[in-house]
Amino acid sequence: MRKDRIIILYNRIAVFRTERGVSRRELAEAVGVNNQTIGYLERGDYKPSLELAMKIAAYFDVPIELLFSFRRFEPVADTLRRAAAAGEQPQ
Amino acid sequence: MTLLQRMDRLVYATRLDRIIFMKFQPRTFRWSPLFVIATLIAGYVMMAQITGLPDRSFFIGWLLFYGAFIVAAFLRVFGPRFTATAFHPLDERELMVKARAHASSGIVLAGFAMLGCFYMATAGMPGLWHPHMPNDWINLGFGLQALGLLLPTWIASWLEPQLATDEEG
Numbered sequence: 001m002r003k004d005r006i007i008i009l010y011n012r013i014a015v016f017r018t019e020r021g022v023s024r025r026e027l028a029e030a031v032g033v034n035n036q037t038i039g040y041l042e043r044g045d046y047k048p049s050l051e052l053a054m055k056i057a058a059y060f061d062v063p064i065e066l067l068f069s070f071r072r073f074e075p076v077a078d079t080l081r082r083a084a085a086a087g088e089q090p091q
Numbered sequence: 092m093t094l095l096q097r098m099d100r101l102v103y104a105t106r107l108d109r110i111i112f113m114k115f116q117p118r119t120f121r122w123s124p125l126f127v128i129a130t131l132i133a134g135y136v137m138m139a140q141i142t143g144l145p146d147r148s149f150f151i152g153w154l155l156f157y158g159a160f161i162v163a164a165f166l167r168v169f170g171p172r173f174t175a176t177a178f179h180p181l182d183e184r185e186l187m188v189k190a191r192a193h194a195s196s197g198i199v200l201a202g203f204a205m206l207g208c209f210y211m212a213t214a215g216m217p218g219l220w221h222p223h224m225p226n227d228w229i230n231l232g233f234g235l236q237a238l239g240l241l242l243p244t245w246i247a248s249w250l251e252p253q254l255a256t257d258e259e260g
Contacts, residue, residue: 033182045252046184 011068014042015076016060031055110168112179117172119253124166124245130159131234139220139227156230163237171247188250189243196242200235 017027024042028035031052040046041056048056048068057064092100102108109115137152167173173189175181181189214221222228 034179034185037182037184040184040252043252049183052183 007070008044009047009068009070010044010072011041012073013038013056013067016062016067017042020060027056027059030059112176115169118169119248119251120166120170120244121248124163124241124248127159127162127166127241128238130155131163131237134159135230135234138230139222156234160233160237163240166244167240170244171251173243173247188247191250192243192247195246196239199242200238203235203238 013027017024024035024038028038032055033052037046041048053064053068057067060067102111134152134154134156137148138156140152141149171188171192172179172181172185173192210219211221213219222231
């Protein structure tokens, strides 16, 4: 299989989890999976079902596209730098 | 203390509760099933070579074969989770791993059975070994059962990504 045909699903679960101070175990219990599965999801070793992806998005109360994307997410530092340059107050 | 209470305490005293309630972290066995399969084959060959009364070689083969069978059962228990418990149901990833591991091992076992049929069809030719004693068939049955335990564990161990050092488990 050609490498460019492998579809990578990027996610920001670890970022949201760290920001909210939620452990893997807490998130796993909230969405009904094994906490190892959360670890595999964060590392991109496992692609979640639509149901699980929506449960995780609902847990963090964000739209699903903020958590999962086929394109690499912009690093948080770049987002903050851009916001600072535009004179916005990062939230 | 009633008999049931005594039995209950025995379960906890012998730490069987760790197995019954899956209180341990599942492990991946990526190479050990291959050694167990090799031991099963070696044990079977040693037992099958005997035509007369059992000798020392037969008993060594018997120990190797059934020892490997028991190890296969243990690897199944301590390997990737295939069985849900009341407190730990299988999640979607574990169900996916279980389905893929069993489907793949089913294909491999069916292939073995097919090749075995072709072999048996030619086994009447002189010089070709085939199971002819009841013991040979019984051991072959146990061997296939051990393969049925080992193959899903082995395949699932490769399907499971390795845990990173910072994983909470």
